Amino acid sequence: MLDYDFEQFCPGRPRQTYDLLRTRRECVKPTKAIGAQSHCSPMALQQHCDGVFDRLADVLQR
Structure with missing residues (x-):
């Protein structure tokens, strides 16, 4: 889950x-x-992409 500083759309x-x-x-x-x-x-x-794709790679390797 990504929770950005200053999220403007879905704080x-x-x-x-x-x-x-x-x-x-x-x-x-x-x-x-x-x-x-x-x-x-x-x-x-x-x-952003490094975090998302690293996590996906981790999950998909199982």
């Missing part, structure tokens, strides 16, 4: 969804300090 929703999940889960908070704030971190696309 608080990622944490609510995370709390409802009943499986292995992880909540990542991309921050302004690395330029990854705001919905989908448009100023830090590489960090």
